[in-house]
Amino acid sequence: MEFVPGDFKSAYTYFHRQALALVGDHKAQEDLLIRGEVGLAHLTKDIASEEGSDIEREAELVLYFQLKQLLEMLRALYQKRFSMKEEQEQLLLTAVLYFTSPVDALPDENVLGLFDDAQIVESIYEELAADVDRFQHLE
Template identity: 85%
Template sequence: MMEFTPGDFKSAYTYFHRQALNAVGNAKAQEDLLIQGELGLARLTTDLASEDGSDVEREAELVLYFQLKQLLEMLRALYNKRFEMQPEQEQLLLTAVLYFTSPVDALPDENILGLFDDAQIVEAIYEELAADVDRFQHLE
């Protein structure tokens, strides 16, 4: 049962942030999230390839795609023990993936603006994790 009201961004974010805590250091939960995240990324790729939508929508989807792709690569590295993060930062990363992969959040995905809230959450967390993203990009 969801513990937030659709349309309420704050309670939706809080709900997924709490759920993410259960996945910190949990290999099975992270594996499941990786699978769901990759499936979501594939759907987003399909959306980007379509001719539907305005240039503004396409640009927002592209930003979401690249940020989410980077976060999923970081999650994969965490899962494979090739990268480490502080637990609080790991929880933020997991929150972004959980939020994106859930079809029901502040703006359910079947809504015409369904990716808008996902993009906002992913972007805010991506910016919050900027130091970790930079550290991850310079691993090799």
């Protein structure tokens, strides 16, 4: 592993480098899309559970909606119904890779395990705002 647990910057850099190898790789994107959908289903289950505070549930809902949008964009890229600049596609892939990895800055089994995922996804979602808007207007 090329990053130190608890270090957001090195974890982000690690997944961002991995994402570069997935740009244009149809099979790898298909696999990532499947892992993302499974992760989204687990997140849905967490949101629906009685456990956790309203604040945690709100943060999970934001993560859910942002990730759902990014996965829809990835599916459209995979199906060649949408295109992005390579750098933007790499960001999109970074967000999904980070979310689907059980080992990142804060391991997912940790009480705050989704905190880092939410921060990364939100940051990338904001960076991709123009692409997200363009995608939403295609549908």
